[in-house]
Amino acid sequence: MKFKKLATTLGAFALMLGLAGNSLAADLRVGVEGAYPPFSWKESDGTLKGFDIEIAEAICTELKRKCVLIEQDWDGMIPALLARKFDVIIASMSITEERKKRVDFSDKYYNTPAKFVAKKGSGLVISKAGLKGKRVGLQRGTTHQCFMEKMYPDVELVLYGGQDEVFQDLAIGRIDAQFSDSIAADEGFLKTDAGKDFEFTGGDQHDEACHGPGAGITVRKGDSALRDQVNAAIKTIRDNGVYQKINAKYFEFDIFGG
């Protein structure tokens, strides 16, 4: 008798799961970060804003699926995708060989260079000798971590969970410099009040193996149908002007890159 009851409960539960599974299939669950302005940030009322967010909405419109945005801290992004917490990542994730071992990428949807930021007049020289022993902050799990560990092994790396924390500690002098995407640094820090005494230094930094061809949309390995649809959607919004409209809201130049 008891067993029968259990079986009925389990059956009902399985049915519920099945229904939930069906309704989710219509929505596209998108993993986003929400702490990386101007690409994504969270307004005080909790809504997500930014370039990545609008690109996500545009892609969903093209795929004729409803976007469900799911916030995720950066260093848990790929594990959460693999754990099926969401179906794609649209969070300025650079296409790299290391990541391709775990996930698949769409074509790039933008490409901007990485740069160092230091205090104005700090005299920091970007070279192996100039950076030796300096404290350089960056966001853990980014292509920039790969770049610094490869190119400047003598630097004292200070790893943060979020880009906002890097800027905060740079502003109050806990680190000598920070290394990140140049647009994120410009919009998220240099153009703000906290960043007014700071500047880019040393020009564009690029290492093909670490940085890759640009930021792509991430899907699970073997999810090639979804990846192809996303690729087609990126091409469409590039061709029909939707991308350019979003681009113009945030940047003065085309960040798609050459």
Add this chain to the structure above:
Amino acid sequence: MGESIIAFLETWSPIDIVLIAQNFDRFLWGALVTLQLTVISLVVGGLLSIPLAIIRSGNNPFLNAPVWAFTYLFRGTPLLVQTYLIYYGLGQFEWVRQTALWEPILSQAWWCALIAFSLNTAAYTTELLRGSIITTSKGEVEAAKACGLGKWMRFRRIVLPSAFRRALPAYSNEVIFMLHGSVVASTITIQDLLGVGRWLNGRYYLAYEGFITAAVMYLIIVLLVSRGFRLWEKHWLKHLYPLDAVEARPKKGLASFRV
């Protein structure tokens, strides 16, 4: 031979053991940082807690109230919040950054963590010791009085030694909580044991490898800590056990396996 073992592991192991082995020195350094932060904050917090516990067990309202407020504040808020307040919060104020304390101490993540951890464990240990002090057997105190011991001598010779001993089992929990609480350090850029796990995840996008290695190392440390405390308890609390309990306990099968 070595290469074939590596090839075998790379093909058949569900987790990337080779990668863990290659970065094992980082994990050892991380464990060292974890131990360093835990041990130093336990020592500092422990020393702080002794006078505070004596105050808390007394009945002077002018001294008692501030100590009560301190323990309430640090036991009533999460360790993570306390650490953030000290690391990110204090750094926000220009005048804090102008003080002489900024450069050598408050600007350093390690010191911020140590301050937060020490105050936190001091608060818990104060209350723990207070409980132990006020439950000292009346007979012991009366006997001391009868022998003509003064108030401070009574504290030093009778109440405190007895209270420390009886607090030992509960204190071993506090030590383990502090060890576990020290993972908070990794959120303010310190490369402790968890920090190294997060580094590995950030570098190779392998969550399991980094965190399982850290977890196993925490387990080993906890095993050593609880073993150590059991030996201590056997020695210092011997008088509280029945006479034949310590030596004569039969040891057979699983029942003998105690950590």
